Amino acid sequence: MGNKYSSLQIGIHWLVFLLVIVAYCAMEFRGFFPRSDRPLINMIHVSSGIAILVLMVARLLIRLKYPAPPIVPKPKPMMTGLAHLGHLVIYLLFIALPLIGLVMMYNRGNSWMAFGLVMPHAAEGNFDLVDTLKSWHITLANLGYVVIALHAAAALMHHYFWKDNTLLRMMPRKR
Ligand code: HEM
Ligand code: HEM
Numbered sequence: 559m560g561n562k563y564s565s566l567q568i569g570i571h572w573l574v575f576l577l578v579i580v581a582y583c584a585m586e587f588r589g590f591f592p593r594s595d596r597p598l599i600n601m602i603h604v605s606s607g608i609a610i611l612v613l614m615v616a617r618l619l620i621r622l623k624y625p626a627p628p629i630v631p632k633p634k635p636m637m638t639g640l641a642h643l644g645h646l647v648i649y650l651l652f653i654a655l656p657l658i659g660l661v662m663m664y665n666r667g668n669s670w671m672a673f674g675l676v677m678p679h680a681a682e683g684n685f686d687l688v689d690t691l692k693s694w695h696i697t698l699a700n701l702g703y704v705v706i707a708l709h710a711a712a713a714l715m716h717h718y719f720w721k722d723n724t725l726l727r728m729m730p731r732k733r
Contacts, residue, residue: 562727570617581606605672611656655698662691
């Protein structure tokens with residue numbers, strides 16, 4: 559392990575970043591499209607969401623096996639603790655959010671698709687459960703905006719204010 563995250567970790571980090579943009583944009587801008595496009599937009603949303611779920615679990619497992627590369631100059635222990643807590647929150651949030659989405663879709667009891675494939679669903683809808691999960695999904699999605707904004711701001715503070723290598727460790731390697 560050098561002074562950067564591995565290429566795999568860097569690749570997954572920025573791929574998830576793009577997928578998060580796709581998942582949010584699909585929902586935020588769905589009103590701009592005709593109703594006939596709704597099934598496609600929903601499929602884009604759920605497919606990117608499921609991909610995020612799989613990639614977040616994969617990267618968490620990779621991260622548990624390989625420690626993060628050191629930050630130079632070394633931040634205060636309190637800052638390192640806060641960063642670890644923040645990262646844990648991001649992992650949990652972006653695993654729980656798509657999981658809740660999946661359980662919600664299953665319990666709607668209607669046919670739905672992801673990645674062009676028909677997905678399993680319950681024989682009958684459980685509308686009370688779906689309503690509860692929907693409000694959780696929306697709350698966590700809104701929380702996601704705050705958490706990502708704080709995360710990106712922290713990365714920029716490291717780079718421009720504290721002038722350490724935190725951000726460079728997560729940038730693609732130069733050839
Ligand atoms: C990290 C991934 C995800 C993010 C960031 C995300 C975010 C969002 C956002 C912002 C909304 C709009 C909420 C509103 O109306 O204010 C939404 C709605 C929705 N999401 Fe997700 N979502 C994710 C994953 C998933 C997954 C994996 C599924 C299902 C497999 C899913 C299913 C839904 C559904 C069905 C709605 C519409 C609820 C409704 O208005 O009836 N989402 N999501
Ligand atoms: C403008 C957007 C972003 C920037 C500039 C950015 C930057 C960074 C940087 C510099 C690190 C390394 C931090 C460190 O090791 O202390 C990092 C780690 C991380 N980022 Fe991002 N990030 C962005 C968006 C996202 C998004 C959208 C997600 C997921 C939803 C995400 C999830 C994570 C996670 C989970 C880690 C921790 C990696 C580990 O376990 O060590 N980031 N990010």
